[in-house]
Amino acid sequence: xxxxxxxxxxxxxxxxxxxxxxxxxxxxxxxxxxxxxxxxxxxxxxxxxxxxxxxxxxxxxxxxxxxxxxxxxxxxxxxxxxxxxxxxxxxxxxxxxxxxxxxxxxxxxxxxxxxxxxxxxxxxxxxxxxxxxxxxxxxxxxxxxxxxxxxxxxxxxxxxxxxxxxxxxxxxxxxxxxxxxxxxxxxxxxxxxxxxxxxxxxxxxxxxxxxxxxxxxxxxxxx
Numbered sequence: 001x002x003x004x005x006x007x008x009x010x011x012x013x014x015x016x017x018x019x020x021x022x023x024x025x026x027x028x029x030x031x032x033x034x035x036x037x038x039x040x041x042x043x044x045x046x047x048x049x050x051x052x053x054x055x056x057x058x059x060x061x062x063x064x065x066x067x068x069x070x071x072x073x074x075x076x077x078x079x080x081x082x083x084x085x086x087x088x089x090x091x092x093x094x095x096x097x098x099x100x101x102x103x104x105x106x107x108x109x110x111x112x113x114x115x116x117x118x119x120x121x122x123x124x125x126x127x128x129x130x131x132x133x134x135x136x137x138x139x140x141x142x143x144x145x146x147x148x149x150x151x152x153x154x155x156x157x158x159x160x161x162x163x164x165x166x167x168x169x170x171x172x173x174x175x176x177x178x179x180x181x182x183x184x185x186x187x188x189x190x191x192x193x194x195x196x197x198x199x200x201x202x203x204x205x206x207x208x209x210x211x212x213x214x215x216x217x218x219x220x221x222x223x
Contacts (some may be wrong), residue, residue, distance in 0.1 A: 018074040019136040020058065022044045023111055026073075027067025031056035033078035043115045043135055046079045052132055059085040080136045087148040094147035100130040108141055117143060119150055 021039045026129040031053050041047060041061050050066070053059040057071045094115075095107035111117075122131035123145040131145050 007051075014050055014215075017079055018047050018049050018057065019080040020047060020069075020073060020075045021075050021136050022073040023109060023115075025069045027059070027061075027065060027094070028221055029067065031058075031068045038067045039064075041069065043109070043111045044117060045081055046082065047074070049076065075136050077136065081116040081118045085151060086116045087119050087143065087145075087150040089113055089115045089117075089143075089147055090149050091147040094143055094207060096133070096135070096141045096143050098141055100124065100132075100142045108139075153158075 020043055023043050025041045026033075026037045027041060029036045029038050039061065041059070045061060047059040047061050049057055050060055052071070054069055056068050057074055058066070058068050058073075060066050089111055090113070092113055093110050095102065096109050096111060096117075097107055098105055100206075117135070119132040120132040120134050120140060122128070124130055124132075129145055130142050131148065131150065132140060133143055134140055
């Protein structure tokens with residue numbers, strides 16, 4: 001008993017934060033791939049570490065989902081993109097490149113909508129096309145500025161500048177229709193679970209219409 005207490009006193013505290021380093025990481029109900037997928041976590045998300053088993057980690061996402069992910073999908077580190085200049089992906093997907101050029105090499109990785117990245121420098125290049133970012137594994141890379149909004153760069157809010165009607169963006173509409181398995185209308189709020197890029201259908205509805213409401217309000221204030 002005494003030996004156990006001594007080891008407990010000097011044991012390394014468990015990691016409490018991890019960052020997702022796969023574009024989309026499946027979250028399972030138990031540690032194993034042959035069980036149900038309960039949710040997904042997208043690239044660069046900070047998650048709380050709740051429990052560890054060999055090869056598996058139980059996590060909680062910022063929106064409250066619990067599940068097991070393969071430990072290889074995580075980096076155990078301090079919170080990423082929690083302050084400073086941060087860019088958030090606004091395209092359906094966006095490529096991250098090793099240099100400010102899309103033709104020299106294939107992307108280092110493709111990250112989904114709403115992934116957040118720490119901005120190192122930029123925008124630079126023709127038409128201020130590129131931002132330099134630091135990835136969760138400390139590598140530096142480049143992303144096209146038109147694919148993101150940045151809290152430190154001149155970026156559009158996504159709102160139209162005129163017109164009485166404000167609709168969800170074409171990108172969001174396309175994703176909603178994918179969630180609904182190609183349905184002609186958009187009723188994803190009735191469908192539980194996640195889309196193929198790691199977002200619940202009901203969150204797309206909330207996002208698209210909250211943005212539409214914001215844009216409408218902003219338009220009225222400009223008048």
